[in-house]
Amino acid sequence: MNKKKKNILELTEEFTDEEKKAFYKAIYSRRDVRSHFTSRIIKDDVIARILNAAHHAPSVGFSQPWNFILIKNITTKKKIKDSFEEEKNRSSKLVEEPKRSKYLSFKLEGILESPVNLCVTYDPSKFGPFVIGRSSIPEAGLYSVCCAIQNLWLAARTEGVGLGWVSILSNDILKEVLELPEHVVPIAYLCLGYVDEFAQKPDLETAGWLPRLDLKEVVYFEKWQDTKNVEWNQIQEMIKENLDYA
Amino acid sequence: MNKKKKNILELTEEFTDEEKKAFYKAIYSRRDVRSHFTSRIIKDDVIARILNAAHHAPSVGFSQPWNFILIKNITTKKKIKDSFEEEKNRSSKLVEEPKRSKYLSFKLEGILESPVNLCVTYDPSKFGPFVIGRSSIPEAGLYSVCCAIQNLWLAARTEGVGLGWVSILSNDILKEVLELPEHVVPIAYLCLGYVDEFAQKPDLETAGWLPRLDLKEVVYFEKWQDTKNVEWNQIQEMIKENLDYA
Numbered sequence: 222m223n224k225k226k227k228n229i230l231e232l233t234e235e236f237t238d239e240e241k242k243a244f245y246k247a248i249y250s251r252r253d254v255r256s257h258f259t260s261r262i263i264k265d266d267v268i269a270r271i272l273n274a275a276h277h278a279p280s281v282g283f284s285q286p287w288n289f290i291l292i293k294n295i296t297t298k299k300k301i302k303d304s305f306e307e308e309k310n311r312s313s314k315l316v317e318e319p320k321r322s323k324y325l326s327f328k329l330e331g332i333l334e335s336p337v338n339l340c341v342t343y344d345p346s347k348f349g350p351f352v353i354g355r356s357s358i359p360e361a362g363l364y365s366v367c368c369a370i371q372n373l374w375l376a377a378r379t380e381g382v383g384l385g386w387v388s389i390l391s392n393d394i395l396k397e398v399l400e401l402p403e404h405v406v407p408i409a410y411l412c413l414g415y416v417d418e419f420a421q422k423p424d425l426e427t428a429g430w431l432p433r434l435d436l437k438e439v440v441y442f443e444k445w446q447d448t449k450n451v452e453w454n455q456i457q458e459m460i461k462e463n464l465d466y467a
Numbered sequence: 468m469n470k471k472k473k474n475i476l477e478l479t480e481e482f483t484d485e486e487k488k489a490f491y492k493a494i495y496s497r498r499d500v501r502s503h504f505t506s507r508i509i510k511d512d513v514i515a516r517i518l519n520a521a522h523h524a525p526s527v528g529f530s531q532p533w534n535f536i537l538i539k540n541i542t543t544k545k546k547i548k549d550s551f552e553e554e555k556n557r558s559s560k561l562v563e564e565p566k567r568s569k570y571l572s573f574k575l576e577g578i579l580e581s582p583v584n585l586c587v588t589y590d591p592s593k594f595g596p597f598v599i600g601r602s603s604i605p606e607a608g609l610y611s612v613c614c615a616i617q618n619l620w621l622a623a624r625t626e627g628v629g630l631g632w633v634s635i636l637s638n639d640i641l642k643e644v645l646e647l648p649e650h651v652v653p654i655a656y657l658c659l660g661y662v663d664e665f666a667q668k669p670d671l672e673t674a675g676w677l678p679r680l681d682l683k684e685v686v687y688f689e690k691w692q693d694t695k696n697v698e699w700n701q702i703q704e705m706i707k708e709n710l711d712y713a
Binding site: 249253268269278290293315316374391425 | 478479481482485486487489490491492493494495496497499511512514515516518519520522523524525527528529530531533534535536537538539540543554557558561562566570573575588594597599600601602603604606607609610613614616617618620621622624625626627632634635636637638644645646647648651654655664665667669671672676677679680682685686687688689690691692698699701702705706
């Protein structure tokens with residue numbers, strides 16, 4: 222049996238306990254990385270594996286509406302960094318002291334320090350205009366792109382590559398700098414690079430900006446805000462305590 | 468060392484080759500499941516692990532803007548199923564024959580057959596109004612919810628639980644049936660259950676509806692549609708051939 226066929230057959234098998242544990246390690250150790258980037262080059266085969274994981278995300282009507290623009294040109298990066306600075310300054314005026322100073326003290330991007338930047342875009346025209354599942358909920362196309370981004374993020378983590386999503390940016394500037402056509406939407410601007418550590422907790426949790434919610438605070442039963450439905454009482458007991466990392 | 472502390476320390480370690488392989492198995496074997504559901508009950512601890520994986524997704528400004536509404540009530544499910552039928556019929560009029568008949572022949576949901584339905588919602592008011600990273604790109608909040616959905620989907624796969632995303636639905640009906648407040652947005656309606664098989668390929672690929680794009684067709688360098696940038700020629704060679712499943 223050739224390798225490809227063997228790999229495809231393995232895909233239909235159940236996960237062993239060890240495999241599950243490895244998967245949950247990726248889920249719980251993934252971080253949004255803004256510092257700790259090293260200058261170590263990301264090899265092309267690593268980048269290719271990360272992109273291939275993204276490309277195997279689910280997409281509405283199998284429309285695969287994503288594109289990935291790899292960026293290392295310093296002039297491009299500097300233009301994006303300027304946009305970040307401008308937007309950060311602008312948004313800081315929306316929050317009162319003492320939070321404003323705290324916000325301004327955070328390191329929120331690694332555009333210049335990370336060796337690879339990556340813009341992920343949404344092209345609604347791909348395989349259109351009729352895409353199965355996109356007529357009733359047109360936003361479903363961009364939801365697919367976000368699923369690809371999460372695949373990419375988790376794959377980067379397993380490869381030891383840190384990733385930070387910079388959303389303090391002007392999409393108009395991004396479109397101009399990357400020469401995106403009018404109908405294409407930039408969804409994410411990501412900074413990728415090896416890091417000297419993955420933090421144990423999200424930076425904003427460690428800094429005391431916001432707490433991690435308990436699982437029981439985000440789960441409802443049968444309808445909005447129902448937390449006591451008797452048909453679901455066992456799972457209510459189970460999620461009262463925060464679950465240990467899997 | 469107690470178990471929790473040990474688990475947290477392990478999160479900062481590199482991934483072994485075996486762990487990477489297990490992770491990529493989840494990426495490549497995840498399917499959008501609309502049939503093959505069995506009546507086997509999903510145990511509460513499995514549901515809790517899947518939800519906890521979703522809750523550990525990245526979120527803009529650590530806002531955790533998601534909620535998860537678990538549904539098994541048959542009256543609720545039937546109302547959602549009715550909405551699906553109506554929207555499917557309506558959208559079929561947007562596509563010409565012979566594609567219309569093919570579209571109408573597809574099985575596109577498993578609302579009644581799957582033991583658990585799950586609506587994932589976005590609450591922009593959570594921890595607001597100022598959320599770090601959401602001022603310049605307000606959509607970043609719903610992108611976070613989509614990342615949670617992809618975590619959930621992959622976790623379900625590793626647990627052997629199939630998941631199908633139904634986007635042929637009226638969000639107005641969903642809001643009414645689940646009693647969502649005006650400001651809360653339903654992002655996904657998901658069907659979960661054990662399945663007697665995970666297909667080797669996406670159903671719409673197998674049916675010849677659309678082909679899987681080659682990776683090289685979705686990757687650009689430095690700007691939109693640049694596929695030949697000399698600074699990136701090695702990776703261009705690498706992704707010319709489709710990568711084998713990892």
